[in-house]
Amino acid sequence: MNADMQEILLEAEEPPSSNPNWNDWRWQLRNAITKISKLHKAFPFDTDKLAVLDKVASKYPLAITPYYFSLIDRKNPNDPIMMQCFPSPEEENLYFHIQDDPLGEEKDSVITGLVHRYPDRALITLTDICPVYCRHCTRKREWCKGKWVRSARELEVIYRYLLLHEEIRDVIISGGDPLILSTGKLEAVLYNLRTIKHIEIIRIGTRCPVVLPQRIDIELVSMLKKYRPIWLNTHFNHPREITGESASACDRILCAGIPVNNQSVLLKGINDSTEVMTKLCQGLLKIGVRPYYLFQCDPVSGTGHLRTPIEKGLEIIKGMRGFTSGLAVPTFVIDGLEGQGKIPLQPDYFLSHEKDCVILKGYKGEIFRYYNPRG
């Protein structure tokens, strides 16, 4: 049960060091803002919008942890943290080519909770619950089904499928956010996966380091450490999400021998500039996190207002490549529709073939010939 909002806000506005509950991830979850009326009290907006936003939230719910809420710059009406978590009337807009499940995940779900699309890897969706509901989420369709966590019976069927499919060497645990589960429940899943000998690596997709860094506690990382090799993919979208708390959470994971990669989504008005993306990726390198993918925002219902033209992503990569460390430059990808897989895109550095040469363009724009050895 959520506590009284006034109390939440008072606590949320206190510096974390003076709030005895601040570092308790369960307190953060219990006190997440999940109602428009409470959001209105916390962040007064035009009362006329209440009914509209209530309607949006009845379809696409909201959840904002006190920690993530505390990162909002209340003086900025276009604050990038706020835009990622506050429901918007624009989520109701209809856009061309927008669908609930454009990637065809339901079609590729071989059994409930398991997507087996690629030959050697499979994805388990453990829950649809997240500490913060990102307005750009690809799995927004799941939110409409109520809150669910995979049952023991569903998990048994998943383990049996994985056991029978020896070609699967890489399992991704995702959601929702799988770290919303208790450490004990999560350990049971990892333990069962590790009894399947052909599963070489386990990946965990979680936004907890960004929106609920308190969840990355010593108990959790000590448990995860036992089931390595594990790779953790997280989801920072803006440099202001890199805080002392999120940096420490990533550090705890890294110190357990678990590499951390970042998958950003390109979002209109939030991170769609070379300057912001460069600052984000340089900041990630400083905390030991590798900028891995920059995703074109999928054409998912309720996210059309946050999508950018594809050219914007190419322009950003062009503005980064060569101008900063290669390690800081993520791969810009489109997730192909209906399970076509990830399609990497990059600016045109390769111009043409010419006899025994290729014609290339350097990062500063100079065009030159490069001898092409014969095979």
Ligand code: SF4
């Ligand atoms: S954390 Fe991931 S799964 Fe959860 S709402 Fe955000 S984007 Fe969606």
